[in-house]
Amino acid sequence: MYDSGKIIPGLIIFVLFVTFPVWYNHGDAGAVPKPELPKVAKKCVLPVAQMRDEHMQLLLDWRAEVLRQGEWGFIKIDGKPFQRSLQNACLKCHSNKKKFCDTCHTYAAVNPYCWDCHFARVKK
Amino acid sequence: MKYTFPLGAVIVLALIAWLGSQIPGMQYLFGIAVPYLAMALFLGGFCYRVIKWAKSPVPFHIPTTCGQEYSLPWIKQDKLECPVNTSQVVARMFLEIFLFRSLWRNTKAMVYDGPKLTYESSKWLWLFGLLFHYSFLVIVIRHMRLFLNPVPGFLHGLEFADGILQIGAPNLYLTDVTILLALILLFGRRLINRHVRYISLPNDMFPLFLIFAIASTGIMMRYFFRSGVDIINIKQLAVGLVTLHPVIAGKLSPLFYTHLFLVSTLLVYFPFSKLMHMGGVFLSPTRNLANNSRMVRHINPWNDPNIKPHPYSAYEDEFRENMVEMGIPVEKPLPEKTEA
Numbered sequence: 001m002y003d004s005g006k007i008i009p010g011l012i013i014f015v016l017f018v019t020f021p022v023w024y025n026h027g028d029a030g031a032v033p034k035p036e037l038p039k040v041a042k043k044c045v046l047p048v049a050q051m052r053d054e055h056m057q058l059l060l061d062w063r064a065e066v067l068r069q070g071e072w073g074f075i076k077i078d079g080k081p082f083q084r085s086l087q088n089a090c091l092k093c094h095s096n097k098k099k100f101c102d103t104c105h106t107y108a109a110v111n112p113y114c115w116d117c118h119f120a121r122v123k124k
Numbered sequence: 125m126k127y128t129f130p131l132g133a134v135i136v137l138a139l140i141a142w143l144g145s146q147i148p149g150m151q152y153l154f155g156i157a158v159p160y161l162a163m164a165l166f167l168g169g170f171c172y173r174v175i176k177w178a179k180s181p182v183p184f185h186i187p188t189t190c191g192q193e194y195s196l197p198w199i200k201q202d203k204l205e206c207p208v209n210t211s212q213v214v215a216r217m218f219l220e221i222f223l224f225r226s227l228w229r230n231t232k233a234m235v236y237d238g239p240k241l242t243y244e245s246s247k248w249l250w251l252f253g254l255l256f257h258y259s260f261l262v263i264v265i266r267h268m269r270l271f272l273n274p275v276p277g278f279l280h281g282l283e284f285a286d287g288i289l290q291i292g293a294p295n296l297y298l299t300d301v302t303i304l305l306a307l308i309l310l311f312g313r314r315l316i317n318r319h320v321r322y323i324s325l326p327n328d329m330f331p332l333f334l335i336f337a338i339a340s341t342g343i344m345m346r347y348f349f350r351s352g353v354d355i356i357n358i359k360q361l362a363v364g365l366v367t368l369h370p371v372i373a374g375k376l377s378p379l380f381y382t383h384l385f386l387v388s389t390l391l392v393y394f395p396f397s398k399l400m401h402m403g404g405v406f407l408s409p410t411r412n413l414a415n416n417s418r419m420v421r422h423i424n425p426w427n428d429p430n431i432k433p434h435p436y437s438a439y440e441d442e443f444r445e446n447m448v449e450m451g452i453p454v455e456k457p458l459p460e461k462t463e464a
Contacts, residue, residue, distance in 0.1 A: 002425065007178040010406065011171050018167060021271035021366035029367045030273040032360055053350045056293040108355045109275040109283060113290055 033103035038093035045075050045089075056112065059086060086118050130330035134337050134386075141385030142378045154381045155361055156370045162388035169395025174403050185422035187413040190229070194415070206415050213414050221405055224253055232319070248313060256306035259299040260335070262286060263342075266297070270355075270362040292347065300343050307336045331399055334390055341383040352377030 001007065016023075044051050046058070062084045065071045074081040075089065082089040094100040097120035105112065145154045191202025204225075207213045219225040227250035231243040266282055269275050287295035311332050314324045345353045357374040364370035393399065406412065440447070440454055447454050 001175065001178045002181065003178060007174060011174055014170070014403075015167055021268065021363075022368075024272055024276075025363065025367050027367050027369075029360070029363045029369060032373070033356060049354075050351070052354045052356070053352060057350060060293040104356055107273070108359055109269040109279060110294075110355070111280065111283065112293065113295070 030107075033107045035101075035103045036096060036099040038095070041077060041093045043077055044093075045077060059090075059114070062086075086114060091120065126324060126326045127329055130326045130333050133330060134333045137334075137386060137389055138337060138341075138382050141382040145376075145378050145381030145385075151372050151376070151381070154385055155372050155376075156365065158385060158388045159365060162391040166391040166394055169392075170400075170403060173395050173400050174407065177404070177407050181425035182409045182413075183424045183426055185413060185417040186409050187415045188410040189415050208414055208416050208419075210414065213412060217406070217412060220411055224250055224257075226411075227253060232317075248309070252306050252309040252313065255302055256310060259303035259306060262299045263297075263303060263339075266299070270359045271366050273359070273363050294346055296347070300339070300346075303339050304336070304343070307332060307339065311336075327397060331390075331393070331397065334386060334393070338383060338386045338390060341379055341386065345377065345379050345383060349377065349379055353380060 046054070051058075065073070066084055073084050075084055076082070082092070091097070101112075101120075104110075141154055144150050187207070189206040191205025192199060193206045194201045194208040201208065203212045204216050204219065207216050216225075228247065230246050230249050232246035234242050234244060236242065262282065266279070266286060269279050269283065272279070286297045286299055289296060289298065311329075314320050314328065314332075352375060354374060354376070357372075357376060358380065360371060360373045361376075390399075394402075437455070440456065444454055444456070444458060448458050
């Protein structure tokens with residue numbers, strides 16, 4: 001082999017670079033987030049699996065309809081009406097942002113810009 | 125043929141993953157076994173190809189030059205186009221690898237009435253190529269958020285910059301738009317430019333179609349068909365793969381398995397195709413050699429050490445008598461014949 005003094009270190013750097021996640025995590029996958037579920041209600045606006053996958057789109061649709069068309073509308077959960085609102089509906093039950101929203105968002109490195117305007121209620 | 129075969133191959137691969145991942149138990153094949161196998165083939169194949177290249181001798185000193193070479197002190201050398209030492213070569217290689225500098229010189233030959241032949245600068249390939257490669261790079265780095273736990277800070281920065289327009293939720297990434305745009309432009313170039321269309325082969329089309337399919341399945345998963353795309357389950361699988369304890373925690377969308385299978389296909393295809401230009405750009409003798417053939421003698425590794433150099437003086441010694449007889453001028457005259 002010619003130029004092995006350059007080829008071998010080059011290949012080692014390449015392999016280390018590609019396998020970066022392996023030695024960054026060093027075998028520790030870390031804990032899977034367990035968001036704290038509300039105690040006051042058993043049902044959400046949609047089934048759990050659907051909420052997990054699509055809640056961001058639901059919230060965005062609400063935002064568009066409420067802010068741009070002024071259609072607040074009401075959603076019913078267990079017969080109880082709720083306003084379509086992050087702060088006045090979602091956060092009513094999921095009252096602890098840190099223990100609910102942030103667990104998964106931190107795990108998956110998602111920084112939703114909800115919180116640019118909204119603020120999470122601090123529990124008294 | 126050169127369009128239908130690669131397109132058909134990508135469609136068949138996508139269908140295999142889509143349908144296969146729906147069979148109970150096959151998730152382990154498509155989610156765990158195939159990605160591991162693909163990664164092993166990618167790394168092994170990549171090293172194999174590079175070492176194979178490194179074993180090939182470079183018989184001649186062949187840097188391509190397009191500027192004034194190092195010469196007398198009052199003649200200005202073009203250091204980038206005609207590098208003479210290692211640091212100049214490094215500068216040239218850096219611009220080549222990061223900015224695709226040689227594509228900047230791409231020309232297009234056209235014949236006009238007259239007839240008149242022109243070579244016009246054609247920077248489209250450079251522009252589309254740059255757009256594509258940097259989008260792909262950012263996308264690959266961005267995916268590390270699914271493989272690294274905890275997520276390092278620079279990924280948050282990249283994520284923020286890529287989604288700076290704050291369109292929709294999940295946030296629209298700029299690179300998702302630019303990679304599709306660049307792929308369409310690169311493909312369009314192969315269709316519309318007739319010179320390039322003539323020399324395009326199925327193995328030029330296949331990676332374009334494959335990467336287009338990868339990007340579009342990813343985009344569909346993120347923005348449009350979110351059902352079964354639980355990012356927590358996906359991250360659990362991804363982190364599991366790189367910590368060697370893979371788990372499939374829940375039911376994932378067939379779109380996800382299709383995306384993963386096509387990425388695995390790309391990894392396997394990579395080392396055995398033209399995509400190896402990723403490694404090859406570092407090993408191009410026309411780029412990585414300094415133009416110093418007048419200062420340093422390049423020895424052809426093929427040379428048989430038993431064959432000694434045979435300079436002109438030795439040649440003349442060998443054939444002087446015949447040369448003189450034929451009237452060919454010689455540098456050293458025949459020795460005077462001593463009269464008996």
